[in-house]
Amino acid sequence: MIPVPTGARVWLATGYTDMRRGFPWLALQVQEVLRKGPLSGHLFVFRGRRSDLVKMIWHDGQGACLFTKRLERGRFIWPSVAGEAVTISPAQLSYLLSGIDWRNPARKPASDAGRIAAFTV
Known part of the structure; x- marks a missing residue:
């Protein structure tokens, strides 16, 4: 998990982003589209068109x-509002990066598949 410092916010850039781009271009997007400071210490998260790839920029x-x-399987859950930024908590970022629906995380009951079995030889 990325150590998000106290007071830093996590911003999701809604819509799709060209994932071929690096920090300079993404920082320009933060500045011009989101109207935020890319060197502010906040974390900015972008999603690719297929929704299986995210890039995060942060100036520490x-x-x-x-x-x-x-993600090897599944897609990142993303807000449907286009052209804006949505702020989430560091805990929600942790859910998002795990492929869990960060908007409504639900606890699932433990299954037998998740338990450790003891084997004897």
Whole structure:
């Protein structure tokens, strides 16, 4: 998990983003489209068209950081509002990066498949 500092906010850029881009272009998007400061210490999250890839940019005070995560199965849950930014909590970011619906996380009952079985030889 990315250590989000106290007071920093997590912003989701709604809509789709070209995932071929790096930190400079994404920082420009933060500045021009989201009207936020890319070097503010806040974390900005972008999603690709297929919804299985996200990129996050963050300036930690020492330098620019670019994080990428691709889901092997499933898609990232994303707000449907286009052209705006949505703020979420660091806990919701953790759910999002795990592929869980961060808007309404539900606890599921434990199954036998998740239990550890003891085997004897």
